[in-house]
Amino acid sequence: MAMQVKFHNVAADYKLGPIRQSFVLQSVNLAISSGTFSAVIGPTGSGKSSLLKVLNGLLVPKQGQAHIGDQVIEKENDKHVYKEVRKRVGMVFQFPESQLFAETVLQDICFGPINFGVPFEEAKKLASDVIEQVGLEQDILTKSPFSLSGGQKRRVAIAGILAMNPDILVLDEPGAGLDPKGKAEIMSLILNWHRKKEMTTLLVTHDMEDVAHYADEVIVMENGSVVMHEEVRDFFSDDQRLEKWSLELPNARRFQLKVEQDTGVKLPNICLTKNELVEALIKVGLA
Amino acid sequence: MNKLILGRYFPGDSWLHRLDPRSKLIAGVAFIFIIFLADSLQAFALLWVFTLFVMRLSGVGFRTYVRGVRPLIWLILFATLMQMLFRTGGATFVDWGPITISEYGIINGFYVFCRFVLIIFFSTVVTLTTKPIDLTDGIGSLLRPLRKLKVPVDELALMLSISLRFIPNLMDETQRIMDAQRARGTQFGEGSLIQQMKTLVPIFLPLFASSLNRAEDMANAMEVRGYQSGTKRSTFRQLSWKRIDTASLFIMVVLAGVLLVVRTI
Numbered sequence: 001m002a003m004q005v006k007f008h009n010v011a012a013d014y015k016l017g018p019i020r021q022s023f024v025l026q027s028v029n030l031a032i033s034s035g036t037f038s039a040v041i042g043p044t045g046s047g048k049s050s051l052l053k054v055l056n057g058l059l060v061p062k063q064g065q066a067h068i069g070d071q072v073i074e075k076e077n078d079k080h081v082y083k084e085v086r087k088r089v090g091m092v093f094q095f096p097e098s099q100l101f102a103e104t105v106l107q108d109i110c111f112g113p114i115n116f117g118v119p120f121e122e123a124k125k126l127a128s129d130v131i132e133q134v135g136l137e138q139d140i141l142t143k144s145p146f147s148l149s150g151g152q153k154r155r156v157a158i159a160g161i162l163a164m165n166p167d168i169l170v171l172d173e174p175g176a177g178l179d180p181k182g183k184a185e186i187m188s189l190i191l192n193w194h195r196k197k198e199m200t201t202l203l204v205t206h207d208m209e210d211v212a213h214y215a216d217e218v219i220v221m222e223n224g225s226v227v228m229h230e231e232v233r234d235f236f237s238d239d240q241r242l243e244k245w246s247l248e249l250p251n252a253r254r255f256q257l258k259v260e261q262d263t264g265v266k267l268p269n270i271c272l273t274k275n276e277l278v279e280a281l282i283k284v285g286l287a
Numbered sequence: 288m289n290k291l292i293l294g295r296y297f298p299g300d301s302w303l304h305r306l307d308p309r310s311k312l313i314a315g316v317a318f319i320f321i322i323f324l325a326d327s328l329q330a331f332a333l334l335w336v337f338t339l340f341v342m343r344l345s346g347v348g349f350r351t352y353v354r355g356v357r358p359l360i361w362l363i364l365f366a367t368l369m370q371m372l373f374r375t376g377g378a379t380f381v382d383w384g385p386i387t388i389s390e391y392g393i394i395n396g397f398y399v400f401c402r403f404v405l406i407i408f409f410s411t412v413v414t415l416t417t418k419p420i421d422l423t424d425g426i427g428s429l430l431r432p433l434r435k436l437k438v439p440v441d442e443l444a445l446m447l448s449i450s451l452r453f454i455p456n457l458m459d460e461t462q463r464i465m466d467a468q469r470a471r472g473t474q475f476g477e478g479s480l481i482q483q484m485k486t487l488v489p490i491f492l493p494l495f496a497s498s499l500n501r502a503e504d505m506a507n508a509m510e511v512r513g514y515q516s517g518t519k520r521s522t523f524r525q526l527s528w529k530r531i532d533t534a535s536l537f538i539m540v541v542l543a544g545v546l547l548v549v550r551t552i
Binding site: 053056058079083086087089090091093096098099100101102111112115116146160161164 | 460463464466467468469470471472473474488489490492493496497
C-alpha cells in the first residue's frame with residue numbers, strides 16, 4: 001500500500017527554553033504522489049530536516065496542515081494521530097546507529113514493530129526477513145548491536161525501520177559517513193525496497209549523484225520553504241539555474257554537456273547515469 | 288529539561304556580572320553559613336531584604352528565580368511540613384498523638400522554608416551572573432592551596448569545565464535519540480510507572496554509549512595535542528581581584544556581624 005503526502009501552508013518553529021528559532025518552515029506547500037521517490041535538497045539550515053520531522057509528527061506545525069494518507073497533522077492533534085502517522089511513516093534519521101540500544105540485534109529490530117502492536121513471534125519473522133534485505137547474515141541477529149562495525153550498525157538501524165513495514169519511508173542522508181561502496185549498497189537496498197513495496201520515499205541528500213540515480217522527483221528547499229518541485233530530468237536540464245543555486249551536475253550529465261560542446265552533436269535525451277550516457281552515445285554514433 | 292534555572296547563566300552586564308567569580312563563590316558559600324545565624328523573625332526579614340536587593344542588582348527578573356525554586360518545591364514543602372507536624376513547644380493548636388501543630392512548629396517550619404528559598408535564590412544569583420567557565424576557573428583558583436596536599440586541583444577543575452562544556456551537546460543528543468525512538472513508536476509519559484521507566488532504557492543506553500565514545504575521542508584529542516596531567520599550566524583567562532570584590536566580601540562580613548548582634552539580644 002502506498003500513500004500520498006500533502007503539505008498545505010505549513011509553518012513551524014523550534015522552541016528551546018528562552019531561545020526561539022523563528023519559522024524554520026514557512027508556508028510550505030507540497031504534494032507528493034504515492035509511490036514516488038523524491039530527493040529533498042537544499043543548503044544547511046534550509047529546513048530539510050524540519051520538513052521530515054513534520055511528516056512524522058515530531059515537529060508540530062504552527063500553521064497549516066500536513067496530510068499523510070488520510071491522517072491530518074495540524075496545530076493540535078489527538079494522540080492516536082501521532083501513533084497512526086508514525087506507524088505509517090518510517091523515519092531513518094541521520095546517523096541512525098545512535099538509536100540502537102537493545103541487547104541483541106533481533107530485539108532492536110523488533111522494537112518498532114512491537115511498539116506498533118505486532119506480536120513478538122511475527123516481529124521475529126519480520127526481523128529475519130528484513131536482516132537479509134539489508135544484506136546481513138542471519139547469525140548477526142543474536143549479536144549485540146554495540147559489537148558491530150559502523151556499516152553493519154547502520155544497516156541494522158535501517159532494518160529496524162524497514163521492519164515496521166512503513167508506507168512512507170523518510171531518510172535523512174542514510175549514506176553519510178560511510179565509504180563509497182557501503183553507501184552505494186545502502187542506497188541500492190533502499191531503492192529495491194522502495195520498488196518492491198511500492199513505497200513513497202523521501203530522501204534528504206547533498207549528493208547530486210544520488211539524486212540523479214535514485215530520485216523521480218526533486219524538491220529544493222531554501223530558507224524554510226520549497227522553492228522548486230520538479231521531475232528529476234527537468235531539474236537537471238537547466239544547468240544555468242543549477243549554477244544559480246550552486247548545485248553540481250551529476251557526472252554523466254556534465255560529461256554529456258562537455259561532449260556536446262566539443263563535438264557539436266546534440267544527444268537525444270538528458271543523461272543522468274553512466275548507462276544512459278553510453279546508450280545515447282552509441283545511438284548518435286559517437287561510441 | 289529546559290526548566291532548570293539553577294546552574295544556568297544569563298548574560299548581562301550588571302555590577303554582579305563584573306565581580307570576580309572567586310568573590311561570588313566565597314560569598315555564596317558564606318551565605319549558607321550566615322543564614323544559620325538567623326534565629327528570629329527580624330533576622331529573617333533582614334536576610335530577605337538583603338537577598339531581594341542582591342537579586343535586583345543581578346538585573347534578572349524575579350520570575351526567573353521563582354522558576355528556579357519550582358523544581359525543588361516538594362522537597363522544601365516536605366521539610367517545612369515535617370517541622371510543622373512534629374515539633375512541639377509553645378501553644379499547641381492541634382494534637383493528634385505524635386502529630387502536633389504547635390507555635391514553635393509553625394515558626395520553625397517558616398524558618399526552614401525561608402532558609403531553603405533564600406539559599407536557592409542566593410546561589411541562583413551566583414550561577415546566573417557567572418559564566419560556567421569563569422565559575423570553574425574560580426573553583427580551580429580557590430582550591431589551589433590544596434595542591435600542597437597533593438590534591439589534583441587542576442585536573443578537577445578541568446574535569447568540571449569539560450562536563451559543563453558538554454551539557455548542551457548531551458541535551459541535543461537526548462533530544463535526537465528521543466525523536467528517533469518516538470518515530471519507532473515509543474510514547475513517553477504514558478502508562479504505568481514501570482512502563483514509563485521502561486521507555487527510558489532506549490534513551491539512556493544509546494546516550495551512555497555515545498558519551499563513552501565521545502569521552503574516548505576527547506581523551507585522544509587531548510593526548511595528541513600534548514596534554515599531560517600534573518604539569519603546571521598558565522591560563523588563557525586571567526582572574527583579577529578588584530577592590531569591589533573585597534568590598535562585597537566586606538558586606539558579607541557586616542551582614543554576619545549584624546546577625547550575630549541580633550542573635551545575642
